[in-house]
Amino acid sequence: MLESGYFLNIYLYFGRHFSGLLDMAGAQQHCLRGASKHQDQKVLTDKHIHMSTEEIIKQFEPAQHNLLNILHAVQNSHPQNYLTEQALEETARYLKLTKSSVYGVARYYTMFSLKPRGRHLIRLCVSPVCELLKANDILAILQKHLGIGVGETTSDGLFTLEFSECLGQCQEAPSMMINDQVYNGLDEEETGRVLEEIRKKK
């Protein structure tokens, strides 16, 4: 009981702003990693990486089961967080699939977009837990700061606001993701601070 509270507190404290800090500190002390003997699997590519669609696609084996991973990687590389028609065509050609089946997959999954979005994609969690803990207030704050509705993009192309189903962060609801970063325990001040910070970095 005591122990659990202790770790939970550490987790809550560090989890909010410094996630990964604990791991890194540990790694420096006693976890020496040699160079990998095998080719590294890279499912999550770096955001907005400067590679052509072709270069990205060719990192994967040309098999249909790689389709979702490829679409993620391609979408991730685009500064506007979306899949262009050309990208879908190239993917279809590479995997020897019809364009329509690739389009069908891209349309089916909510994380993929066929329309340009902002550089920073905000996903506000609308799960029952977040709703219970006032996610609606956070929505109002986001809309006020950004001046846009859900599904819209700010005129400077910086932000798109979307809803997401449960992000699995219920221990510290309400929550949102911006690109691949999770923000928990949101209130008016924190929400404004996060947006400001991103605006400054651009």
Add this chain to the structure above:
Amino acid sequence: MEEKKILLKNVGVIDPGCIDDAIRAGGYEGLKKALKMAPAQVIDELERSGLRGRGGAGFPTGMKQKFTSDSCLKCPQRYVVVNADEGEPGTFKDRVIMEKDPHLYLEGTIIAAFAIQATKGYIYIRGEYHESIRKTEQAIRDARNKGFLGKNILGSGFDFDVEIKLGAGSYLCGEELTMLESLEGKRGHPRIKPPFPAEKGAFGMPTLVNNVETLANLPRIIEHGSEWYRTIGTERSPGTKIFTISGQVAKPGYYELPMGVTLQELIDLAGGMRNGRAFKAALLGGAAGTFVDASMLNERMTYDNLREKGATLGSGAVIVLAEGDNVSDILYNCLRFFKHESCGKCVPCRVGTAQLVNKAGQLRNGHSGNTTLLQQMVREAEIMAGTSLCPLGQSPILPLESFSRYFKELQ
């Protein structure tokens, strides 16, 4: 009731990004022991342990392995697929394992593969779980370097390797057959059962689909034996369960407890109610779960006991509501969720989920303040449950029926 940390004993103790740390804390001991056994012995041990699937259905894990192992002896390939598509609202137990001790479930995956003699595995992780993906990727890389994955694992002659597949925001893909469709690079539409994955799974081959938490149990069972495992929990639901409690409690979070804990004990462990408010209701098992009221506070939370009482344990999600919260808002949210996630393949589900949202909206606004509306909704959900192919269309009846049982008088 105290926490019983079997799965989570190294959480917060080891650096999840460091395999040496995991090994020092006893990681991969279960695998080493398993590789010295015959595959059939491993399955026997798991059957004796009484472990049941932690994804929600509670199916006996050993039996599933036996089916998969025996179903098609001529098939050239068998697969293990890890269900890490944790999307049930209020659930984050798998995320905790993946982010804090990824080697534990990876070890469990390798043991499961050895048991059914699969040489290839896939870990299907939901696309939003970036940290889990990164940690798992690192764990796989390090395990390969240490010889826990790849050809001739630890000199045993057994080959196995695993690959990560990303989900992309579809709750439905958490259902095992739909997951296999998605894994193959298709839209997440459910398949007809039977055949079950044990007979025809990924790429038409026998496939074992297990949840992350289920697999995390395997190293411990093999290392310490099924007799030890059965001393924890109850007769028919042995072991521990990671509960994720959220909502109106003082210390929401994850708690690993022996099966059979009561709701009241869990709430006490989570620091009691937030700001001392009175308990009103809990939603057990997420959106595809059931509402309970205060009369259930002292019932033991096991698969069977809850089922007998018309409730469900599901994924172990517990969403707590306090006096003053509107239960019908939460019901509305769950139904809206189903509408959003319905794939549209079965008409009763596609049309039904939309109708239920409309009616739940009326219910919430108090426009039709009577029980007739609720009765209609339950009836519709029953029809959907009987006529939809996959668990999504069969789920709205769960929150609806339990809501109407406990909270009818609110309307």
